[in-house]
Amino acid sequence: MRAVDAIMECLKAEGVEHVFGIPGGANLPTYDALYDAGVRHVQCRHEQGAGHAAEGYAKASGRVGVALATSGPGATNLVTAIADAVMDSVPTVFLTGQVRTDLIGTDGFQEADISGITMPIVKHSILIQDPRDIPKAVHEAFHIARSGRPGPVLVDVPQDLSRADITYEPVMGVHLPGYQPTTEGNAKQIRLAAKAMANSRRPVIYGGGGLINADAAREFTELCVSDKLPVTCTLMGLGAFPADHDQWLGMPGMHGTRTANYAMDEADLIVAIGARFDDRVTGKLSEFAPRAKFIHIDIDPAEISKNVPAHIPIVGDAKNILPRLTAEYRAVSADSSRLEGWWQRINGWQDKHPLRYDDSEDSEIKPQYMVEAMFEATEGRAVVSSDVGQHQMWCAQYYGFTEPRNWINSGGLGTMGFGLPSAMGAKVARPDDDVVCLAGDGSLIMNIQELATCVTENIPVKIFLMNNGYLGMVRQWQELFWDRRYSAVEMGASPDWVKLAEAFGAKGVLVQDKSELVDSFKSALAEDGPVLVDVRVTKEENCYPMIPAGQAARDMVG
Amino acid sequence: MGEPGTKEILRLEDLQASGGIRTGRKHILSLLVENRPGVLARIAGLFARRGFNIDSLAVGPTDDTSLSRITLTLDGAAHPIDQVTKQLHKLVNVIKIRDLEPEETVARELALFKISCQDGETRAQVMQFTDIFRGNVVDVSKRSVTVEITGTDDKIEAFEEMVRPFGVVEMVRTGEIAVSRGRGAT
Numbered sequence: 102m103r104a105v106d107a108i109m110e111c112l113k114a115e116g117v118e119h120v121f122g123i124p125g126g127a128n129l130p131t132y133d134a135l136y137d138a139g140v141r142h143v144q145c146r147h148e149q150g151a152g153h154a155a156e157g158y159a160k161a162s163g164r165v166g167v168a169l170a171t172s173g174p175g176a177t178n179l180v181t182a183i184a185d186a187v188m189d190s191v192p193t194v195f196l197t198g199q200v201r202t203d204l205i206g207t208d209g210f211q212e213a214d215i216s217g218i219t220m221p222i223v224k225h226s227i228l229i230q231d232p233r234d235i236p237k238a239v240h241e242a243f244h245i246a247r248s249g250r251p252g253p254v255l256v257d258v259p260q261d262l263s264r265a266d267i268t269y270e271p272v273m274g275v276h277l278p279g280y281q282p283t284t285e286g287n288a289k290q291i292r293l294a295a296k297a298m299a300n301s302r303r304p305v306i307y308g309g310g311g312l313i314n315a316d317a318a319r320e321f322t323e324l325c326v327s328d329k330l331p332v333t334c335t336l337m338g339l340g341a342f343p344a345d346h347d348q349w350l351g352m353p354g355m356h357g358t359r360t361a362n363y364a365m366d367e368a369d370l371i372v373a374i375g376a377r378f379d380d381r382v383t384g385k386l387s388e389f390a391p392r393a394k395f396i397h398i399d400i401d402p403a404e405i406s407k408n409v410p411a412h413i414p415i416v417g418d419a420k421n422i423l424p425r426l427t428a429e430y431r432a433v434s435a436d437s438s439r440l441e442g443w444w445q446r447i448n449g450w451q452d453k454h455p456l457r458y459d460d461s462e463d464s465e466i467k468p469q470y471m472v473e474a475m476f477e478a479t480e481g482r483a484v485v486s487s488d489v490g491q492h493q494m495w496c497a498q499y500y501g502f503t504e505p506r507n508w509i510n511s512g513g514l515g516t517m518g519f520g521l522p523s524a525m526g527a528k529v530a531r532p533d534d535d536v537v538c539l540a541g542d543g544s545l546i547m548n549i550q551e552l553a554t555c556v557t558e559n560i561p562v563k564i565f566l567m568n569n570g571y572l573g574m575v576r577q578w579q580e581l582f583w584d585r586r587y588s589a590v591e592m593g594a595s596p597d598w599v600k601l602a603e604a605f606g607a608k609g610v611l612v613q614d615k616s617e618l619v620d621s622f623k624s625a626l627a628e629d630g631p632v633l634v635d636v637r638v639t640k641e642e643n644c645y646p647m648i649p650a651g652q653a654a655r656d657m658v659g
Numbered sequence: 660m661g662e663p664g665t666k667e668i669l670r671l672e673d674l675q676a677s678g679g680i681r682t683g684r685k686h687i688l689s690l691l692v693e694n695r696p697g698v699l700a701r702i703a704g705l706f707a708r709r710g711f712n713i714d715s716l717a718v719g720p721t722d723d724t725s726l727s728r729i730t731l732t733l734d735g736a737a738h739p740i741d742q743v744t745k746q747l748h749k750l751v752n753v754i755k756i757r758d759l760e761p762e763e764t765v766a767r768e769l770a771l772f773k774i775s776c777q778d779g780e781t782r783a784q785v786m787q788f789t790d791i792f793r794g795n796v797v798d799v800s801k802r803s804v805t806v807e808i809t810g811t812d813d814k815i816e817a818f819e820e821m822v823r824p825f826g827v828v829e830m831v832r833t834g835e836i837a838v839s840r841g842r843g844a845t
Contacts, residue, residue, distance in 0.1 A: 216697070220704050225751045228697065245751060279693060279754040403745035582666055 104232045104262060105134035107269040108196070111239035112140055114271060117167055119143060119158065119529050121151040125171025126211055127198030130263040132169075143529060143558050146550040148175050150522035152182020153548070156191045157486055157523030160509045162530035163316060165246050166193045172200050172260075173211030177218065181516060183253045184222040188513025189337060190314055192251035194242045199228070201261040216257050224252030225280075232265035240272045249282030250401040251314055282400060286417035286425065294372070294396045294413050295429035298330075301370035303392075303443045305361075306330050307353065310337025310512065311375015311399060312419055318342070318505040320423035321374065327427050329440055331447055333361040335376050337512045340502035350447065351456065354382040355648050356494040359454035362654035364447055365390050374398045375419050378408040379513070388653035398422055454646070456498050461639075464614040468492065468567055468638040471618065472499040475537065475565055478622035483535040484509065484527050486562075488520030488544030491573040491644045496539050518547030524562040525555055535626055538564045542592050543572040549601070555631040556606040563625045564633040566598060569640045577643045582650070602633035613637045682735035685714075687766055687837045688744065689845050690729040691755040694720070698752045702729065705746050711738045715768070715812075715834030726754065730836045757845055759837055766837035770815045771797070772806045775826035785822060792818045803828060811835075 102110075108131065112120070121143045124132040135142055145151035148170040155166030170179050176197040186193045200209040216228045225245045227238045235258065242254040298304055312321050312334070318341040325332045325348055332342045333350045342349060351358030353365055365371060371393045376382070383389040386408060397404070397411035398419060405414040415422055458469040472495050475485075481501060487493045487510040502508045509527055511519040524538035538545075545566055555562055576590040602609030612621045612634060625632040645659025692698050699718060706713055714732045721728045733740055740758070747756050759766075776782040782804055789796055789806045792814065798805035808818050812835060819830065839845045 217700070220701055221708055224749075230696070277751060280751045401749070403742065403749055407742060407745075 102267060102269045103130065103134065104235045104258075104265045104267050105130040106138075107236050107267060108239055108258075108263075109134045109138035109140065110269060111236050111272070112167070113138070115165070115240070115243045117165070120167040120169055121145050121154040121158070121526065122169030122196075123148055123151060123171070123175060124169075125175045125198065127172035127200055127260045128169060128175075128196075128258075128263075129198075130260065131196065131198065131258070141529075142169075143525070143554065143560070145522070145554050147548065148178030149181050149518070150525075150548050150551040150554065152179045152193075152195065153185065153516070153519050153522035154526035154529070154551070155193050155195075156182060156186050156189075156519075157509055157526030158530045159191050159193055159526075160189075160313075160523070161484055161506055161527035161536075163506065164192075164530070165243055166191065166526060167196065168193065169196045171198045171211065172215070173213045175211075176215035176257075177213050179215075180219060180222070181514075183219050183255065185511050185514040185516045185519065186253035187222045187224060189310060189511065190251045191253065192247040192314075193253045194239075194246050195253060195255045197255065197257045198263070199257045199259040202230075202259045203261075205259065216255060219255055222253070223255050224250075226255040226257065228257045229259060229262055232262040232267050235262070235267070236269060236272050237275070241275045241277065244275045245277070245280060249280070249284075250311075283402070283416045284400070284418040284421055286398065286415045286422035288425070290413055290415045291422060291425050292429050294398075294415060295426055295433055297370060297394065297396060297413060298372060298430055299433045299435035302439050303367060303369040304330055304440075305350070305364050305368040305371050306332045307365070307371050307373045307376055308332065308334040308338045308341050309374065309376025310335065312338050312341040313505045315375060315400070315419040316505075317375075317419040317423055320420060320427070324423050324427040324430065327431055328435055328437055329444065331364055331443070333357070333364070335379070335382055335512075336497055336510070338376065339497060339508045340505040343503040344501035345503060350451075352497055354379075355384070355650075356498065356644055356646070357382075358456060358498075359646055359657055360447060360450040362648065362657055363450050365393070366654045367446070368393045370394050370396065372396045372398070374423070375400070377404045383408065384648045384656075385651055385653045398426075458642075458645075461615065464616065466613070466615045466618060466636060466638045468569065468642050469495050469499055470615065471565070471567055471636055471638055472496050472539075474618040475539065475622060476500050478619050478626060479535055479537060483507070483537045484524075484531060486510065486520050486524035486527050486536065486538050488538070488540040489515045489517045490541045490544060491569075491577065491642075492539055492541045492567040494574075494644045495567075517541075517544040520544055521562070521564060522548050522551045524564075525551055525560050528560050528562050536562050538562050540564055540566050541573060542566060542568045542570065542598075546596070552602065552605040552607055552631065552633070559630070561628070561630050561632075563622075563628075563631070565622065565625075566633060566635050567638055568598070568635055569638050569642070571640065573642075574644070576641070580641070580643070598633060598635040607631040607633055610634045611637070681737070681739050684735045685761070686733045686735045686740055687759040687761070687764060687835060688731050688733065688747075689757045689759055689837055690731070690747065690753055691721070692727050692729055693752040693754065694725055694727045695752060698727070699729070701750050701752065702747065705743060705750070709738070709743060711743065715832070717834040717836045719836070728836070730834070732835055757839070759839060759845070763840050764837050765840055766811055766835045767809055768812055768815060768833055768835040770808050770818075770830060770832040772808065772819070772822060772830050773828040774804050774806065774822050775802065775828050776804050777802060781825050785825060788818065788821050794818070
């Protein structure tokens, strides 16, 4: 069997149903094998799009996303998606073609040392040197991508080796002595954590994207409601706990709620689960949660005590640890009344500082209202894939996610251009759900070519464009911190989005009147194909509240 | 430091001072790794990304042909090494890693010195020092002597100091290799 046919067998053995990519010289053999392999290939228009689509697919479904690219420029176009996947721990496998082995190192046509280029941004990478290793390498790639702390794995296959005739035998299990993630949390530490929680008078449970990756939202919610524990989740963790629950404090961090930030600031115990104390959450690190002790539960030991010292570290899988922690916590029968004073304080902040904005009295569409209208039109149940910028923060604030895997965005790397291809991947993974791409005008243009993929491959994503004519977040910073010197943030009058959508073969709609917004969204959702709704919002609205860069939580403004 | 929202110009001294926690001592890291192409590049890359200067590095086969041993030394006064060891653990090809405590470690390094000897008297002196340091003369020419010295880096530095006045033409060092003391595997 050709090595590329063996690759297809491996993909199927791994349960892969969909892959995203673009063919080229060095992966011609792979595409020949793909032709009748029975795996659906989504032919993207740019490899970056294919990479983000694989991410969106993985984030929406929990399955490993797969993207294919040829050597050289095809592979280098994947780089941003790979970096994005490592930052947000997205289980992905990138299969790249490489030039023939006799050309490697000679500056051959379309040659790039992609395993060298991506070395700092992959979880692991494998450059195939012997075609007989290919099946094992593919299975190792999937195993590494999805287990432990998930991440991107690159498999680089030289073109000549991919054509080699090999004997294929199904691979049973992988053996990696240097890769043994700890999944089972230490029982003693879990007991200690339960006691610390029971003794704490001002606890905050702080969940992150690790909960989503571990499929542990239910277990997380159970722990939180086993007592009246205040809960906050990071941008990546939204949906792990229902935002309409009365124990929900909102998101913490730079554009989080005052309540969540003040609660972290005054907490005596912070229980971090699958969260990594990112600088966007902590603000000025030396003044972050100065009174708190930290319980840190994470599958990656390198996260423990990286930014804040963990007093009780527990390394392992949240899905394994949380039910045990809940049981231990119940067993100590903590006195719930100890939290009454804390909740009074929290409710005080909630009453005094709810998320709010000044809505327009006329037809003007405020961006925050646009998110609320989106929530209304989708009944809060859509899969929302966001781009990066103000619209992303407003969506995190106002959409109120209640389910995991419905909120897909680029958190760690903050990749503009992520939203549309990722929505496309999400829709392929979950064809029965409404998938909305909430984009900014600066972000959407960066990967708009994938609208062609949506049209030709019949992937009906709905693009809700928050169009303010600016690179809004940069403009906000220039306004607030750089004396309103608006340097290179105006987007001008191009493109005409409705015509652009139509040129791609999609439907385009322009909305400028607030009263039409909800209905426009509803009719877009009712359409069979992809729709772009160009929503003209207030041009210079700022995203508040906000912790100014480098300052502490209690210095929130707005 | 250096947040895009803080407008004031940063002083170079402040930038340099904003490092992590340092241990203040020399560290010998002993890594057992898979013997495969690219493994050393991954490890070196981790240090390079953080601007770490590796003082010495020795790589060689072990009793198991599928594994190699990498011994590297770092100055803990210049670099916070805790994070980097945790990151090293995450590399799939790294099997085991140990930060060896100096008191519980036997470390040795080999150095070759090519020393200029214009006359019999200097040659005799060099050979005498070589004896004292339990080294060996491995090559002699009319105008030079080449000596091998094995020991800790302190000993090698001490020998260098002794022979420097004669004129050291060249010195080559292997970098330290180390094992833990006692019965247990490193």
